[in-house]
Amino acid sequence: MTSGTPQISLYNTLTRTKEPFTPLDANNVRMYVCGPTVYDFAHIGNARPVIVFDVLFRLLRHVYGAEHVTYVRNITDVDDKINARALRDYPDLPLNEAIRKVTEKTEAQFLSDARALGTLEPTVQPRATDNIAEMQALIGSLLQRGHAYNAAGEVLFDTTSMPDYGQLSGRNLEDNLAGARIAVDAHKKNPADFVLWKQSSDSEPGWDSPWGRGRPGWHIECSAMSERYLGQTFDIHGGGLDLIFPHHENEIAQSRCAHGTHAMANIWMHNGFLQVEGQKMSKSLGNFVTINELLETGAMGGRAWIGDVLRLAMLMTHYREPIDFSVKRLEEAEAKLRDWQRAARGAELAEDAAPDASVVAELTDDLNFHRAAVALDFIAKKANRDGGESARSCLAATLRFLGFGLSSLLTSGDGWEEPPHIATAIADRLAALNSRDFAKADAIRNELAEQGIALMDYKDETGQRQTRWEMKHD
């Protein structure tokens, strides 16, 4: 990190303020984000943290160097919802086999969705089931330090053993007591106590442990995996707003009490929720939509949308604000991205070309992507004016930095090869135009239009009429 390093500031849920970000170790900036529980296809709400924290990952890599950032996003592959799904979908298979089928299939789908959304792979994507021993070690340490107790075959965290429990969510134990709407399990010392390890019946997945054959509670996996890959204290922990309580609160309690530290992560970041067409997303309302459906079916607006468009539609709104995910929003994102790609087309793009500094500067202000987009508009406008070569390259480099394809909306995707008949048709049409046979020229244009190809005429530097084309998406 040099003196010229841009200063990043981030909103910290822990302090409810925006703070300047200073990594514990600028040579290894460490971020943990709660990943999916792999029991079902990821829905569009799940996509938000995936995309938002990818932008942060890219920003951190830019500022501190790609080799100096470690991003961990876990895969939760042990969970009672998974068990239920396995029983439902594969009733004839032995449970362990059925569970593996569910988790492998869902994880593969998630990784494919994440790729389609233009995200970089996290540095490490650990699975909960590969970290059972680490979880058990953590639980052992909590018991030893008097922060946990064994009751009715379960190991529970003793919330009263932590004086500042509830710091992140702004709750105290009394609040929780007053709000408790479910019957408190009789074996809990305090209603807020939560399970670290629970017993498994013969028909449930389980691992041997000092406390009997069982399985981990929900929160302990993240404490274990973040410690393994990032250490006892690290820089940034992220996830959705709903995870503040109880998940992150309890992660903090476990990690800090097990290690005797004052902080698990210095900065806690939470993305806002989204609605679909003005309503909260739920299966009963029928507006529950998966990433895969958006990519491949007409689930929204009767047509499919490319990942780049979903990505921009998500980033158009600041990550902490609520989003109303709608067809109109998708259309607007598509139009905007197309504008940028048009302005950047034909750009020279060096391998190491740096993104625009003003765009980076906007992102350093708590990921103000919208202002970054305004800066991009400005560059695109410059590129579209005469002599916009440098602006064009800058735009291309910046789009790449932000995780967008450079021609995904103009052709059938980056790296796609132009069918030869298009060039032939365009040449024929230009010949017709030069002999002022407009009827023939228009016929060719209409024919291509029916194939979803739009033509645009322009004049090159010598004043010659030229034609370029792009795909129409709808």
Add this chain to the structure above:
RNA sequence: GGCCACGUGGCGGAGUGGUUACGCAGCGGAUUGCAAAUCCGCGUACUCCGGUUCAAUUCCGGACGUGGCCUCCA
């Protein structure tokens, strides 16, 4: 009931104690064989009620509305 967000023009969406985004759509112009694309120009706003202030959309209080959490839901 407790805790936490949010409420800006037709739409999206920043930001600010006083001048004020930006984009989309809309309108006008340039360009074009006609288009498309592109460029130039133009409009309407800060949920309501109090308070602080010379001045509030911006600060404080309240109301109303929306959403989230308190139930292993991102």
